[in-house]
Amino acid sequence: MDGTVDGFRYEWVTPVAAYVMACLGGALGLRCIVRSLLDGQSWRSGWLALGAASIGCGIWTMHFIAMIGFQVEEAPIGYDGGLTVLSLAVAVLVVGIGVFIVGCRGAGPAALCLAGTVTGLGVAAMHYLGMAAMHLDGSIRYDPFTVALSVLIAVVAATAALWAAVTIRGFLTSLGASLVMGVAVSGMHYTGMAAVSVDVHGTAPSWAGDAPTSLLLPMLIGPVVFLLLATVVVMFDPLLVLGEGDWNRTSRISGTGGAVVPEDPVAGRPGPRRSWSDG
Template identity: 50%
Template sequence: MDHAAFGWLTPLLSYVMACIGAALGLRCTVRALSATGRSRRNWLLTAASAIGTGIWTMHFVAMLGFATTGTEIRYDVPLTILSLLVAMIVVGAGVFAVGYSRDRARALVLGGLTTGLGVASMHYLGMAALRLHGTVHYDPLMVGLSVLIAVVAATAALWAGLNIKSPVAVTVASLVMGAAVSSMHYTGMFAVSVHVTPSGASLPGATAMQFIFPLAVGLGSYLFLTSAFVALSPTAGEREASASAQRPVESAAH
């Protein structure tokens, strides 16, 4: 098996996507905690979609570099899309738990556990979507380690969302989170062994370039555009400062 058929391109690009998703999710969570009502809900939804999309894109960009000698690899389309939905829904549950709970410590533990298990579920659902000539086996110890890394990474991400406010700190946290998510992915991949059964039969599903690559590009574009929107939108503090600056002007006009 080869986990980097294109050299360092796919591991590096997948890490970048994980970092962007984490950074955007953390910034949205920070915005949510300083907002109320519908605005808080919308920021949390954006955070969940960003983190879920970033993790999913990281996984499948990395999978573009996965190859096994003696067999082609295809992907079951419905299962692959299901893995994306699972990532966003379960990450959303964890983010909302932290965003609305009054007991932050309890929410952090439950949210981290839920989100981490969701990330692991996304990974192994994505692996279940693999179609190849042969059978896939897993090392239980490495699988368990990958799940543990996912839970720890998710808990750390939610903790960062609650406690880290400055853009510089968010950037550092997102780099660490990107490394943690990438570690979880490759730990899970090292748990895999493939017993190839050569066959001339055609495999069901879509190739990575037919399906995974276009979808990853689309989701990556979503992350970049949403990042630009979040970066350009004023924070609650900036809006208050702007409103305060306008009040003396309005008073003078009257």
């Protein structure tokens, strides 16, 4: 028996909340990658790791917030906790590979293509691994063409996001790029969900796991708190809150990471080297 699939159980509440989390993770990740390009080798890896974790957590959080609104009317849904956590690890790890490729090798065509492909496949792997964590009294089927389209969207979106991260420096332009990235990630998710159909067995429930809200809501707390903490780190970093004009006018970064040589306002010449720690 074909199950009645509904991806909008709470109407637009879950899609909008999921989109906001995708945008937040994307915005933090893009700004962290930009920051890594302005820093010396000592802190670059740390900024890249923070960026990868932000993007990965944002995508994972987006997916499972959206899944709270997914239901099959004829069968209750449960989730396997181990696979759910594994999907988060895959998201952060594979996105990290792509981020480190562009962070260390730049945005050349070959590096960008490789990084975008790896990151996009990681996003798709997280999505379908998260779907594999879902259990219900039925069989889940996927339309191959729609699945392929969702993977293509993920690869294109990841490539565009990584290009934006190493090309766009201004705060407002990065914010706009993160909004576009949120649309792409959400589009990939709901395209993948459009590929789903369910054949309900109509027997006694074979899954005795936790209900979606009882398992997913507590698990979402950790990544959401991490994203909020990452937001604080990014907001209080001086180089990331400068306007685009101030950035181009004042920032000349030294090789030691974080030292800026401000321009002498009278003579128009570089003044003495100061670090942000000098006040």
